[in-house]
Structure formats: C-alpha cells, structure tokens
Amino acid sequence: MNRTKVTQFGLELRRGGVLWIPFLPLMLFALGFEILPMGYIVYSSIHTSAGFSLHSYVQVLHSKYYLISLKNSLMVSVGVGIIGLGIGTVGALALRSLGEAWREKLLTLVNMTSNFSGVPLAFAYIVLLGVNGLMTVLVKEKMGLDLYGLGFNLFSWTGIVLVYIYFSVPLAFMLMYPAVYAVRQDIQEAAQILGAGRSYFWRKIGLPILLPSMLGSFTLLFANALGAYATAYALTNSNNTLVSITIANLVTGDIFPDPSLASALAVIMASLLTVSLFINERLRKNGGGTGR
Amino acid sequence: MKKGILAKIVIILIFAYLFFPIVATLLFSVATKWTTTILPEGYTFSYYQQLFTSPEFIQSLLRTVYVSVITIALSVVLIVPSIYLTIVYYPRLERFFEILSVLPFAMPGVILAIGMIQMYSSGPIRITGTVWILIGSYFVLILPYMYQATKSGFRAINVKALTEAALMLGCGKLETFIKVILPNIIRGVISAALISVSVLFGEFVLANLLVGDNYETLQIYLYKLQKVDGHLANALVASYFLVILLLSLLLIWLAYRNNASAVRDRGKTS
Numbered sequence: 001m002n003r004t005k006v007t008q009f010g011l012e013l014r015r016g017g018v019l020w021i022p023f024l025p026l027m028l029f030a031l032g033f034e035i036l037p038m039g040y041i042v043y044s045s046i047h048t049s050a051g052f053s054l055h056s057y058v059q060v061l062h063s064k065y066y067l068i069s070l071k072n073s074l075m076v077s078v079g080v081g082i083i084g085l086g087i088g089t090v091g092a093l094a095l096r097s098l099g100e101a102w103r104e105k106l107l108t109l110v111n112m113t114s115n116f117s118g119v120p121l122a123f124a125y126i127v128l129l130g131v132n133g134l135m136t137v138l139v140k141e142k143m144g145l146d147l148y149g150l151g152f153n154l155f156s157w158t159g160i161v162l163v164y165i166y167f168s169v170p171l172a173f174m175l176m177y178p179a180v181y182a183v184r185q186d187i188q189e190a191a192q193i194l195g196a197g198r199s200y201f202w203r204k205i206g207l208p209i210l211l212p213s214m215l216g217s218f219t220l221l222f223a224n225a226l227g228a229y230a231t232a233y234a235l236t237n238s239n240n241t242l243v244s245i246t247i248a249n250l251v252t253g254d255i256f257p258d259p260s261l262a263s264a265l266a267v268i269m270a271s272l273l274t275v276s277l278f279i280n281e282r283l284r285k286n287g288g289g290t291g292r
Numbered sequence: 293m294k295k296g297i298l299a300k301i302v303i304i305l306i307f308a309y310l311f312f313p314i315v316a317t318l319l320f321s322v323a324t325k326w327t328t329t330i331l332p333e334g335y336t337f338s339y340y341q342q343l344f345t346s347p348e349f350i351q352s353l354l355r356t357v358y359v360s361v362i363t364i365a366l367s368v369v370l371i372v373p374s375i376y377l378t379i380v381y382y383p384r385l386e387r388f389f390e391i392l393s394v395l396p397f398a399m400p401g402v403i404l405a406i407g408m409i410q411m412y413s414s415g416p417i418r419i420t421g422t423v424w425i426l427i428g429s430y431f432v433l434i435l436p437y438m439y440q441a442t443k444s445g446f447r448a449i450n451v452k453a454l455t456e457a458a459l460m461l462g463c464g465k466l467e468t469f470i471k472v473i474l475p476n477i478i479r480g481v482i483s484a485a486l487i488s489v490s491v492l493f494g495e496f497v498l499a500n501l502l503v504g505d506n507y508e509t510l511q512i513y514l515y516k517l518q519k520v521d522g523h524l525a526n527a528l529v530a531s532y533f534l535v536i537l538l539l540s541l542l543l544i545w546l547a548y549r550n551n552a553s554a555v556r557d558r559g560k561t562s
Contacts, residue, residue, distance in 0.1 A: 019377050019465070023385070026370045030392050030435075033428040037407030038399055044410055091306045094299035106303065112540045113310045119496050119511050120529045123518050124313040127320055127526055134316060134326065169310065227400025230496040234515060244402045248501055251406045259410050266403045273398045 041270075045263035056264035066265060069241035074272075076157070076242065077225040080164040081218045087165075088172020089214060092180045095173075107177060114170035122234035125163050129154045160232050160242070167231070168221050175220060179213035216283040219276040226273060243269055314533060321523075321530035339527040349528070352513035359423060359509065360492040363430040364485050367438050372481055375442055376473055379451045393436035401497030404429060408502060421506040429498045434488040441487055445480015449473075483546050490539045493532065 048055050060066045091110075095103055116124075128135045131148060139145045152158060183206050191201045229244040243265060250262035321339055323332030343349055378385045396404070408429060412420045419425040451473065458468040496511040504512070514532075518525040 019381055022370070022373045022377060026374050029370070029428065029431050033408065033432045034392065034395055034399075034404070034435075037404060037411055038395070040411045041403065041407040087306065090302055094302035094306075097296060097299040098303065106307070108540070108544055109307070110310065112537060113314070115490055115494065115536045115540070116314065116533065118494055119515050119518075120494070120532050121313070123514070123525055123529050124317045126518070127522070128313055128316055134320065138330070166310075166313070169306070173306075223397065227402065229400070229402045230500075230511075233500075234496075234518070244400070247406060248402050251409055252501055252504075259406070262406050263410070266406055270398055270403055273400070277394075277397055 038270075041263045041266050044260055045267045048260050056258075056260045057268075059261055060264050060268065065241070066243075066246065066261075069243045069246040070265075070268065072157075072241055073226055073243040073269075076161060076164060077222045080161060080168050080225045081221040083165050084168025084172045084221050085176070085214060085218050087169050088174075088217070089176045089180070089210065091169075091173050092176040093183075095177060096180050107174070110170045110173045114167070114174065117167040117228075118230035119234045121167060122163060122231050125154060125159065125166075125235070129159070129162075155236050159235055163231050163235060164225050164228065167228075168225060171224060172217055172221055175217040176210075176213065179210065179217070182213065183209050212283050212286070216280045219280040219283075223273045223276050226269065317526060317533065318530050321527045339523050340531070343524050343527045343531070346524070348508075348513060352508050352510050355507060356493060356510040359426055359430065359507075360489055363427050363434065363492065364438075364488050366427070367431055367434055367488065368481060368485065371435070371438050372442055372474075372477070373469065375439070375446060376451065376469060379446060380455050389439055393439045396432065396436055401433070401495075402501070404432065405498050405501035421503055423503070423507050425502050426499060426507060426509075429502060430492055430495070433495065433498065434491055437487045437491060438484045441484035442477070442480050445477040445483070448480070449476045479546055479549070483543055486539050486543050486546075490536055493535065 045056055046052055046054060060070075095106060098106070127133055129147070129152075130136065131154075133154070136147050139147060154162070187205065187209075188201065191205055196204070227244065229248065232242050232245060233248075247262045247265045247269070250256070250258050250265070319332055320326060322335045322337060324334035324336045326332040375389070378389065399407075408425060409420055412418060412425055419428075454472055454476070455468055458472045459465070463472065493510060495509070496515065499507070499509045499512055500515070503509075508516075510528075510532075514525060514528050517528060
C-alpha cells in the first residue's frame with residue numbers, strides 16, 4: 001500500500017522532469033516564515049538558559065498573572081463567540097426568508113463590514129463611545145444619561161467585549177448563512193401539518209439540525225477572538241491582560257522580557273486554537289461544521 | 293406574513309448595528325462641529341485636505357503600498373505556477389498547499405511574530421526591524437487567501453485538458469502556461485491580489501511587533517495619529533473604509549463578470 005504510494009509519487013516526479021524547481025522558493029518562504037518560527041516557539045518554550053526544562057510551563061501554571069490572562073482571554077472569546085453566534089444565526093435565518101434579489105446584496109454588505117476590524121474599528125468606537133464620544137455626549141445631553149457615570153467604560157472589558165462582538169457578527173453571519181438552508185422549507189411545512197407550533201418546531205427539529213453548524217461556527221469565532229490583538233491593543237493600551245497582549249509584551253516589552261515564557265504561553269494558545277479548529281474539521285467531515 | 297415582518301425588523305436592526313459606526317465615522321470626517329445634534333452642524337473637507345498633504349501620511353501610505361505590492365507580486369510569481377504544476381504534474385503536492393493554508397489559522401499574528409522575533413533577532417539572519425521580515429511574514433499571511441482565490445480560478449477551467457491540447461498542438465510547456473493557461477485564470481489571480489491588498493492594508497499586529505517605528509506602515513501611523521489628532525485619524529479611518537469599499541465592489545464586479553461570462557460560454561457550446 002505504502003510502496004505503491006511511493007512509486008506513484010516517483011512516477012509523478014519523473015513525468016514532471018525539472019518542473020519541481022518553482023516549488024523550491026515557495027518551500028523556502030514557508031519554511032523560513034511559517035514552519036520554522038512555529039518550531040522555534042516550541043523549542044524556545046522548553047529551552048531556558050539552564051538547558052532543557054519545562055520551567056516556563058510550570059511558571060505559567062504557578063503564576064496568578066498568566067493564569068488570569070489565559071482565563072480572561074478564554075472568557076472573552078467564549079462569551080463573544082456565543083453572543084456573535086446568536087446574532088449571526090438569527091440574522092442568517094431572517095435573511096433566508098427575504099427575497100432572492102435582496103439576499104445576495106445584503107450578504108455582500110455583511111462581507112464588506114467583516115473587513116472593519118483592528119485599529120480602525122477600535123478608533124471608530126472611540127469616536128462614538130469614548131469619554132467625549134459622539135454617542136456619549138449625545139445621550140448625556142438629550143436623555144440625561146451619563147454613560148461613564150453609570151459605570152460604562154469603553155477602555156475596559158466592556159469595551160473589548162463590545163468591539164469583539166462587532167467583528168464577530170459578520171463572520172458568524174457568513175458562516176451560518178449557508179448552514180441555515182439545512183432547515184428546509186419542506187421539513188418546516190411537514191412539521192406544521194403534523195401540528196407542531198413554531199417554538200416546538202425550533203426546539204425539537206430546527207435547533208437540533210442547526211446545532212452541528214452552530215458548534216462549528218462557534219469554534220471559528222472563538223479562535224478568531226482568541227487570536228485577536230490589534231483591537232484590544234488599540235483600545236486599552238495593553239493594560240488589560242488578554243493572553244495575546246501578554247505574549248507580545250513578554251517579547252517586546254522593555255521591562256521583563258522573557259521569550260521562553262512567552263513561547264510557553266504561545267504554545268498553550270496555539271494548542272487551544274488547534275483543538276477548536278480540529279473540532280470544526282471533524283464536524284465538517286460529518287457534514288456539520290462550517291467555513292473555508 | 294407575520295414572519296416576514298419579523299425577519300425584516302431583525303435584518304434592519306443588525307444592519308443598523310453593523311453600519312452605525314461606519315456611517316458615524318464617515319459623517320464625523322466631514323463635520324465642522326458636531327457635539328449635541330443628531331447630524332453635524334456643518335460640513336468640510338479640510339481634514340481630508342490636511343491628511344492628504346501631511347508628509348508623514350504620504351510616507352506611511354507609500355511604505356504600505358510598497359510592501360504590499362512587493363509581497364503580492366512575489367506571491368503571485370511563486371504561487372500561480374506552483375498551483376498549475378500541482379494540478380497537472382504533482383497532484384500529491386496539493387496536501388502541502390492545504391497544510392500551509394491551514395497553519396495560519398492555528399498561528400495568529402501574535403504567535404507568528406514572537407516566533408520570528410526570536411529567530412531573526414540574533415544568529416545568522418538578523419532581519420528584525422527591516423522591511424525584509426515584513427515581506428516574509430506578509431507572504432505567509434496572505435498565502436491562504438492567495439491559494440484559495442487562485443485555486444478557484446483554476447477550478448473554473450479544465451486545466452489538464454487545455455494543457456494536453458496545447459502540448460499536442462506543439463506548444464512548449466512554458467508557452468502553454470503563459471499563453472493558454474494564464475489568460476484563463478487571470479481573473480482569479482486578480483481577485484486573489486485584491487483580497488490580499490485589503491488584508492495587508494489593514495494589517496497591524498505583524499507590523500507593530502516586527503518592525504514598529506523602523507518601518508511605519510499605514511496602520512502604525514493611524515495608531516499613533518489617533519493619540520495626537522482625533523479628527524485627522526478619523527479622516528484616515530474613513531478613507532481606509534472607502535478604499536475597502538472600492539476593493540469589495542471591484543471583487544464583486546469581477547465575480548459577477550466571471551459568472552456572466554461562464555453563462556455566456558455555456559450558451560455558446562449548447
């Protein structure tokens with residue numbers, strides 16, 4: 001079995017002659033800027049000045065600060081994933097029931113807003129909801145509501161979650177849009193004829209059909225939020241401890257640079273991402289996951 | 293009937309939510325004074341004028357354009373022939389491309405950046421803080437988009453049949469690729485390049501961590517400007533969004549033309 005594979009590849013190689021040469025620079029780039037850096041992080045996480053040790057991982061597990069930043073990131077990503085998924089799914093379902101001419105156009109608009117993230121998005125929110133933001137001032141003057149007096153602060157967790165939800169919604173929308181077609185009109189009609197009410201239908205039939213795609217979309221939203229850096233960095237000046245910001249500070253910060261520790265955190269984060277992407281991949285193979 | 297109205301309300305609410313910050317940014321960028329009214333009290337283009345005559349802005353824009361053009365050109369030159377060769381000669385290498393284009397999803401910018409900083413700050417290759425590391429990392433960053441969009445261009449034609457026909461008619465291998473295959477997939481390549489432009493123009497993480505002040509790109513300039521002059525920064529965000537809008541429209545137009553020509557061709561053969 002294995003042998004035939006090898007000989008087949010050999011055949012391919014011979015047939016192509018020297019045509020494999022264009023692959024060399026591509027592999028060089030991939031190796032130098034993708035594969036080796038990844039390997040280097042793993043190496044650096046288990047290599048300290050004293051030689052090979054798991055010291056950095058132990059340090060992460062014993063430090064309140066790093067554990068909190070991991071916990072913060074996980075909580076923000078899970079929360080944002082759930083809320084974004086909720087809005088996206090409801091939106092996708094609503095979009096499905098519109099006319100065909102509208103659907104395509106609106107979907108393109110959603111696609112366009114998905115490019116609005118990072119520093120520009122953070123800044124747009126600062127203009128709107130910052131201390132002297134348009135909305136903040138307007139609400140104060142017209143409705144007598146002092147947002148910041150009531151405890152709202154854009155430059156805190158509230159702000160991070162608010163902005164993260166904003167960039168998750170278009171993604172959730174686009175991931176769930178193809179999936180909602182699994183709840184076919186004829187199934188819905190059949191259930192109705194058999195006497196199922198709307199809420200009963202969604203509880204017993206609609207949601208179970210959507211659940212695998214929702215879980216798949218959630219893993220992608222989670223991964224997207226966990227890896228995000230620019231938005232939070234621009235919003236909070238790297239004060240709030242999300243793991244992505246902690247990692248970057250550990251390498252570039254002037255105060256306590258500790259590349260080995262940063263690498264250990266990065267390996268933990270990459271493992272979380274790999275697991276969530278793996279779950280989606282498995283769901284997709286069984287016909288449920290979403291994306292790409 | 294009731295359901296239709298509910299769906300419309302939901303859609304309107306979501307779109308209001310998504311477009312509210314964008315519309316506010318655009319309006320704010322042309323507002324003279326806007327404090328306690330619903331709409332601005334007066335309009336002006338002076339912020340745009342200030343922005344577009346600022347040498348720092350022009351410099352950072354040129355830097356971003358420069359690094360994007362080089363990276364995308366390099367990417368096209370390396371990836372397009374490789375995908376072609378994979379399809380025709382080495383179908384087994386497709387796995388390699390797939391792995392390469394999935395990896396970035398498990399390695400967001402932050403992780404990639406700290407790996408590269410550690411690798412390239414000391415040792416034989418010291419390129420941290422130079423434009424070279426940015427080009428290399430951007431190459432990896434856009435690889436999934438380049439691969440997917442180019443691949444879908446290839447999927448629209450029968451590459452193998454075209455190649456075989458050209459070779460049989462006496463075309464050389466290189467000639468086949470340049471004169472027969474390339475004109476057929478050029479739209480896919482253009483889409484790939486446009487998507488990459490929008491990704492690279494919005495890129496902040498790698499630029500900030502790998503080169504920072506040494507090579508101030510547009511996003512880094514925006515990040516700094518935001519602390520100094522809110523109005524100018526806002527004009528920059530608005531222009532950025534208009535560029536993205538333009539790119540999206542171009543992409544839609546390309547996709548639409550693809551579909552339209554596909555329908556036309558089908559009409560011809562039947």
